[in-house]
Amino acid sequence: xxxxxxxxxLGAGVAYALAGPDGRPVVYTLVSVLPILTLLAALASGHLPxxxxxxxxxxxxVLLCAGQLLFPGWVNEPHLGRAQGSALDLTQSTAHMFFLVxxxxxxxxxxxxxxxxxxxxxxxxxxxxxxxxEWVIQPRLPAAAQPFGEVLxxxxxxxxxGVIGCVLRIGMMxxxxxxxxxYLLVTGVLTxxxxxxxxxxxxSGTVWSTGVMMAAYLTLAAAPLHPDAPAITLPLSAGxxxxxxxxxxxxxxxxxxxxxxxxxxxxxxxxxxLLLPVGTLLVVPLVLLRIRHLSGQRDxxxxxxxxxxxxxxxxxxxxxxxxxxxxxxxxxxxDRGTLDEVTILLCDLDGFKPVNDxxxxxxxxxxxxxxxxxxxxxxxREDLVGRLGGDEFLILCRxxxxxxxxxxxxxxxxxxxxxxxxxxxxxxxxxxxxxxxARPGLAVDRDLLIGLADADMYAGKAxxxxxxxxxxxx
Numbered sequence: 001x002x003x004x005x006x007x008x009x010l011g012a013g014v015a016y017a018l019a020g021p022d023g024r025p026v027v028y029t030l031v032s033v034l035p036i037l038t039l040l041a042a043l044a045s046g047h048l049p050x051x052x053x054x055x056x057x058x059x060x061x062v063l064l065c066a067g068q069l070l071f072p073g074w075v076n077e078p079h080l081g082r083a084q085g086s087a088l089d090l091t092q093s094t095a096h097m098f099f100l101v102x103x104x105x106x107x108x109x110x111x112x113x114x115x116x117x118x119x120x121x122x123x124x125x126x127x128x129x130x131x132x133x134e135w136v137i138q139p140r141l142p143a144a145a146q147p148f149g150e151v152l153x154x155x156x157x158x159x160x161x162g163v164i165g166c167v168l169r170i171g172m173m174x175x176x177x178x179x180x181x182x183y184l185l186v187t188g189v190l191t192x193x194x195x196x197x198x199x200x201x202x203x204s205g206t207v208w209s210t211g212v213m214m215a216a217y218l219t220l221a222a223a224p225l226h227p228d229a230p231a232i233t234l235p236l237s238a239g240x241x242x243x244x245x246x247x248x249x250x251x252x253x254x255x256x257x258x259x260x261x262x263x264x265x266x267x268x269x270x271x272x273x274l275l276l277p278v279g280t281l282l283v284v285p286l287v288l289l290r291i292r293h294l295s296g297q298r299d300x301x302x303x304x305x306x307x308x309x310x311x312x313x314x315x316x317x318x319x320x321x322x323x324x325x326x327x328x329x330x331x332x333x334x335d336r337g338t339l340d341e342v343t344i345l346l347c348d349l350d351g352f353k354p355v356n357d358x359x360x361x362x363x364x365x366x367x368x369x370x371x372x373x374x375x376x377x378x379x380x381r382e383d384l385v386g387r388l389g390g391d392e393f394l395i396l397c398r399x400x401x402x403x404x405x406x407x408x409x410x411x412x413x414x415x416x417x418x419x420x421x422x423x424x425x426x427x428x429x430x431x432x433x434x435x436x437x438a439r440p441g442l443a444v445d446r447d448l449l450i451g452l453a454d455a456d457m458y459a460g461k462a463x464x465x466x467x468x469x470x471x472x473x474x
Contacts, residue, residue, distance in 0.1 A: 008218050008221075009218050012031050012214050016207070031214045035218075038224050039221075052105060053106035071086075080195055081198030083153045089149050096156055103184060104163075116293050117169055124165045125165025126162045129157050133158070138150070138154075141153075158278070167181055170232075177229075179226040179229075180224070190216035309321075310322035312387040315372035315387050317376070318387070323386030326396055331438055334440055339398060341438070344395065346394055346453035348434075348457055351428070351429045355367055370420050378412050413431055416429065432460045434452075436449050436452035
């Protein structure tokens with residue numbers, strides 16, 4: 001594919017150079033149509049599974065072709081990078097935006113694993129575009145350049161630099177898709193080079209700028225045909241978190257354009273007024289997006305810490321600290337008279353140790369997680385289930401249970417006693433439940449309430465042992 005692309009670039013360049021003024025627009029138009037055909041062919045064959053991004057790129061390319069057909073004479077005249085502010089300039093800028101949005105949409109899933117890095121790379125590209133504009137392009141614009149044309153040209157330059165940085169970052173993340181990303185990167189660089197060549201050269205220099213632009217079209221035509229093309233829409237594993245280097249990009253993005261403008265002011269150059277507003281219009285939304293991403297990371301980290309501080313890591317139930325705090329809160333409501341009753345059920349598994357001894361701790365952990373799920377399903381929606389540690393669980397019931405107490409304990413016993421299918425075999429465990437209740441007027445604190453439930457639970461275990469060892473009358 002690389003050889004075929006190189007041969008196509010060489011052949012198109014030779015044909016363009018040998019063609020006369022009447023033939024060059026034809027050669028250029030044929031070359032600009034080629035990526036449309038390859039994109040549509042790849043979509044029709046199913047080679048590109050994510051259709052929408054590539055269709056956006058097709059719309060941009062169609063706009064470019066339409067502009068060339070409406071203004072065919074520009075191929076033989078200096079136009080690229082001249083900031084003329086014509087309708088063709090506006091058409092080309094709009095087309096570039098469609099194409100760039102399409103590229104961004106194509107890689108959105110791949111970028112989702114490291115959105116911060118993608119934003120930082122885009123900011124780096126935008127920051128790099130500032131010096132190129134102020135010290136290379138703008139001073140060499142022709143006297144006929146129009147303010148609107150300069151704005152369009154600067155926006156094109158900055159967006160191209162941002163996309164180049166973005167594609168570079170994505171290509172560095174993982175190997176799949178690098179072939180197509182490489183062609184997209186070369187397309188961006190060649191488009192930027194064609195614009196710069198059009199600004200820096202005059203007269204016959206238009207041959208070079210349009211020749212470089214044709215090479216950009218041909219590399220773009222190769223991108224969807226590369227075997228790696230389907231991979232650039234596949235998500236990757238999560239990238240590294242934000243650090244001091246990432247925050248440094250934010251500082252660079254916020255300070256780059258003002259510093260360049262300050263240098264221009266000190267030099268007495270009037271061009272400083274253009275880069276600052278246009279560059280800032282592009283940089284500020286990205287910086288805000290990056291800050292939002294950092295804020296989201298912080299919020300998610302805080303939520304994770306809060307969850308782990310109140311939940312058991314193995315089962316996901318409330319941990320000892322959280323269930324103790326909830327019991328204290330419920331007892332305080334009982335003391336105030338706003339809650340008529342609090343019931344706790346202390347559940348201790350029977351026969352759990354043999355499961356660990358015979359099948360190992362992974363099997364024991366699987367049983368504990370299954371018991372946690374069964375307890376949660378057996379209780380009422382408003383009840384709270386927690387794990388105190390080991391094979392001991394506690395259920396907090398707010399409000400009077402009445403006759404429902406026996407029904408609840410029966411559901412729990414039946415749910416826990418059901419067999420547990422494990423990879424090593426089917427196991428069963430039992431459960432002994434100790435119950436304690438607090439009502440208004442009774443001076444009961446959390447430790448006493450749990451102690452009463454614990455005593456009731458051990459009384460139940462002792463009674464069952466007596467039943468198991470009692471002689472059978474014949």
